[in-house]
Structures are given as structure tokens and as C-alpha cells.
Amino acid sequence: MRRDLERSLNPLVTLLPRYLFASALATQLLALVLDVxxxxxxxxxxxxxxxLVGLVVLTVLFVxxxxxxxxxxxxxxxxxxxxxxxxxxxxFTLAWYVRADVPAGALFAIELIAFAGGAVGYWEVLRQAPAxxxxxxxxxxxxxxxxxxxx
Numbered sequence: 001m002r003r004d005l006e007r008s009l010n011p012l013v014t015l016l017p018r019y020l021f022a023s024a025l026a027t028q029l030l031a032l033v034l035d036v037x038x039x040x041x042x043x044x045x046x047x048x049x050x051x052l053v054g055l056v057v058l059t060v061l062f063v064x065x066x067x068x069x070x071x072x073x074x075x076x077x078x079x080x081x082x083x084x085x086x087x088x089x090x091x092f093t094l095a096w097y098v099r100a101d102v103p104a105g106a107l108f109a110i111e112l113i114a115f116a117g118g119a120v121g122y123w124e125v126l127r128q129a130p131a132x133x134x135x136x137x138x139x140x141x142x143x144x145x146x147x148x149x150x151x
Contacts, residue, residue, distance in 0.1 A: 013064075014081055017057045018122065020050035021088050025111050032104050044099070047111075051096055054089035061085055077125055084121020088114055 024047040031039035061082035068075040091114020095107055102110075 013060050017054045024050045025115050028108050051093050080125045084118050088118035
């Protein structure tokens, strides 16, 4: 049971929201540069889908975080992943709600800051992740290293 609780982060949960938020950011930039009304509508649709998916992913990450054994590497990684995803979701949700009240350039700035904050958090998750786990779930330095890492 402990082995199942200490499985690594699900790539679908960690990567899907980042790709959706990146596509929302890119579409917003295109709409800002080209000033085509259809692109503004597409950017709004992608942003709405990204926010909805982000909220679902935050729920999944919260459940994963609470089921991980306290003090384990997995618990720390899931906490970092949920924090970085929270930065993305909160920033892009703010952009969704203030969309009608601010100019397009300010909206893009809000999205860019949120995306940069989420990227820094995700980079920290990757930096903190162990290179591999042995058969007991213990952290190892890398695949070639035969002994558990001592920290």
C-alpha cells in the first residue's frame, strides 16, 4: 500500500495544465499582436478551458498530496507541484475575471506573470525530484548508483 501511495507524479496531471496555460498565453499574445476579433474569442475559450482543467487538476493534486505519507519525498514533491499549479490557476482565473475591465496588454501581463510563477515552481519540483527510487521506494542518486542516497 505504501508503495502505491509513493508513486511518482502523474504526468497528465502535471503537464496538461501547463500546456493549456501556455497555449492560452500564446493565443492571447497572437490576439494582442494581430488584433483579430476571432482570435480574441479563441483566446477567451482556451483560457476558460485552461482554468476549468486547472481547477480539476488542483483537486487531484490535493487528494494526492493528502494521501502521500507525511515526511516522504513524494509528499514534498506533491506539495510543490500543487503550489506551482495553484499559482497558474489563481493568476489565470484573475485574468479571466478582470478581462472586461483591463486593456489587453495588462491582461497579457497578468497571464505572463502567473505563467512565470508556475514555471519557477515546476522547475523547483524537477530540481527536488530524486533521480530514481529503489524497490523499497527509497531515494537513489541515479540509475547507476547501487545504494540509497544519504542526505
